[in-house]
């Protein structure tokens with residue numbers, strides 16, 4: 001049973017995606033989806049950037065209440081957005097934390113803008129926080145915020161959750177002022193990662209670079225400071241997703257896709273258009289499959305849904321161009337008058353439509369080169385027909401691979417492995433599909449977003465979680 005929370009929960013993240021009154025949602029990342037669900041159960045507040053830009057920062061807060069969630073947002077200046085969001089967050093930290101040191105840009109003004117915006121967040125949110133509130137800060141945009149709040153005198157319990165991978169120490173040390181960034185994390189009481197792998201990279205950094213000491217119970221000591229760091233794998237709102245999958249809209253989407261497939265097998269991919277998602281490698285792996293198995297040409301197609309993201313960042317413009325070119329090239333090479341091998345769609349869909357598309361697809365290709373968790377993999381599993389489920393092909397470099405061990409796990413850099421896995425999935429007997437699906441579905445259902453949030457909030461409240469009690 002969930003206890004009635006005695007304290008309010010203050011959630012702070014770059015984006016605030018409380019449900020909008022007109023139902024507009026767009027393509028939401030994992031964080032937004034997970035938090036809207038979690039916040040509905042808690043009183044409290046969700047604070048962040050409105051997404052708007054203004055000429056001069058005012059610190060004016062816009063409060064809104066929808067569907068049991070109060071949001072409080074501020075506008076940022078053009079320069080803030082450029083240096084903090086497009087700059088340090090998405091041109092420095094995002095590539096570096098996804099192991100793409102070749103794409104990471106180290107520019108001093110980005111770091112300054114990042115600090116400035118974190119200070120602006122701290123200045124505006126501090127007066128909204130009561131002494132008993134639990135404060136839960138999310139993702140790489142806001143790593144120094146906890147330290148900023150402490151400087152303003154806040155003594156609340158504070159937690160930080162990272163929704164992306166934590167890079168190996170040897171990569172992280174390429175970041176100028178890396179110690180400063182990591183030391184700021186010590187202001188929190190609890191630090192959460194999706195998987196043991198990201199946690200271990202963090203612990204390794206703390207020991208190597210900061211001379212800290214990590215205890216088996218998750219306590220980390222650096223000098224006088226102690227914090228609790230652990231893995232809390234995020235899940236989907238299983239119940240809500242099943243309901244979405246059974247909706248009329250999902251049924252219509254299912255029929256639309258099945259009808260247009262005209263008896264052909266459907267392989268689906270759904271990703272924000274991001275270089276970390278391995279879309280080029282995926283297209284090439286699928287191309288390899290068409291080459292290796294000519295008899296399957298004309299019998300299957302790949303539906304890749306990829307809504308554009310962070311379009312002001314050059315690397316994102318580039319990946320978009322490459323994918324336009326590559327999909328066109330593969331289609332030109334293999335298409336017949338009545339068959340196109342790749343349906344490449346740069347548009348986002350709502351959850352109900354997606355649930356219908358997932359259910360209509362025999363295979364999901366979820367092959368990021370590196371991913372903190374990946375919730376598409378879990379949604380695909382949740383949407384399946386238990387009597388005739390599809391097959392999940394999953395990158396071993398997604399956090400989800402540590403939980404969904406009955407997926408067909410592949411190295412996303414290897415065209416051959418992707419090609420072989422597609423063939424294995426197409427040939428897989430129904431009994432095997434059911435067996436694998438049941439085991440994955442159990443994990444997705446049990447370790448859902450409610451489980452994730454309870455575990456993190458329990459740690460934030462200073463209680464040992466069930467898993468930690470069992471371990472200790």
Ligand code: G6P
Nearest residue numbers: 015029030031139163164309310
């Ligand atoms: C990932 C990040 C989130 C982010 C989302 C969408 O899931 O972990 O923090 O909100 O991508 O990216 P965007 O830049 O559009 O917010």
